[in-house]
Amino acid sequence: MNVKTMPADPKGVDSGPHFMDGDHALAEGALAAGCRFFAGYPITPSTETFERFAERAPEVGAMFIQMEDELSAIAANIGAVWGGQKVMTVTCGPGFSLMVENIGLAAMTETPMVICNVQRAGPSTGAPTLTAQQDMMQAKYGPHGDNAMIALSPDSPQECFDLAIEAFNLSEYYRVPVIILTDETVGHMHEKVVIPPADQIKVVPRNLFTGPKEDFRPYKFNSKGGNPMTRAGDGYRFHITGLTHNEKGYPVVTAEQNKIVVTHLMEKINGNADDIVRLEEDQIEGADVVVVSYGITSRIAVKAIQDARKEGIKVGSLRMITIWPFCEKRIRELAGKVKTFVVPELNYGQMVNEVERCAGGKSKVISVNHCGGAVHDPEVILEAIRKGSK
């Protein structure tokens, strides 16, 4: 990703060590990344992010609006982006479901924004105060039509802060909604969070077009990131619509144009997966079993992995920091080299289907699913590792 960065605006950076929960760290990360607009609707277990942003907004010079619901919240955020702001909102499953239509609009109109889903156990209203990872597929397939989204999953309050900044940077560069898939456990647990000095935080600024008026195009269908935008009031003529559009943004509803637009939307993400995907790997070389995990579950998995190693089992860890685009290339590389992939997750089996697809039958895949409401008992993951090593 060849992209211009600048140091963070010190006004938004509360530098120093903190003892903070994941939800608060998301708000701090957003402020550090330059987010100065937040429209939202409170919902457990994401409300603390909402509250933190509201509390800090006046001192940072940001705008905070509590809207009447999630539909209007996401819509206000889209408007604010085209008014020149970096925006974030936060919700959980039920609220995300309401936001989905306009997240699709943001993807189609290439509107950068960050949406945090602090996942709780579902379906429907489910168990508001209990943890889960059940919205993994919704983050990608929620909106109708073909969408390539970026989604990240933090495993700690520190990573909530770090990934909030990364989410903004990816979102600005690729002009795409970026979803942070965290969960009730990470959202509500307190740990040490170190916020670096502003000059050590790299921020991707909004790429605003500055050339002659007649040359401005709000869209470029080149399957790349880094395309410039404008904002209302700067004097450039532009049009934004959810309809299939040309480079000026005006509707051109033909099969040919749909091919051009959809190819661009998909390829700017999937075609740059090597630049986007971040994994954390440990002792994968020579492993019989690789545990593929993400978010809070990866910490429980590491406990199980440590116990398995004490038993002499060769087991590696692959933690997905990036959920979407999926780490397809890496799983294909490992398929056939490892006996078994073990995939624990706090859902009935979602990302495991992606692992299975990419393993292509060359390695066994064991799903360690869970209905949500609590984290795994490490013993259950350990048992799956034992089974997979045989």
Add this chain to the structure above:
Amino acid sequence: MSSQEIRFSGFGGQGIIRCALITGKALSLYDDKFATMTQSFGPEARGSACAAQLVVSDDRVLYPYITQPGILMALSQEAYDLYYPELPKNGVLIVEEDLVKLKSDHSDIQLRRVPATRFAEELGNRLFTNLVALGFLTAVTNVVTADAMKQALPGLVPDRFLKINIKAFEKGYEYGVEAMKANGGK
């Protein structure tokens, strides 16, 4: 890898969550430990049972929830009734002695009693009960240092009450040190 699990419990309004926040901040920011704090999270109201948990370790905490606390602080009868059975042999039980009626002599665990509410009232307000209890905990366990605890207070108690909270902490701490001496350091 040495790790320790602590449960703070009492009723809503006693500052139970604050106890865990202060201890967690002290450990992870000033005592060079890893600490992960979780709290009972639900539609609880002031006056009902309330608990917060802390996992403390020399290395990164992986499993964020406690499995068997070695230290239990119970500032209410309900909290004591609910949680004391989970203490292992030799575990440390800290109770508010005026609020908790013991159900056994607890000869197999280390029982530490403190009149935290009474001390807080002597300092002017029972709101300082949690700080008295924290000072006492600091003295009777070797989990966290008193210096770190005092350093952790700014930002977690209102500025204008910082001095009196430190005083409350010290009151509990001194009482704990004396209690340990009387116990022969056991």
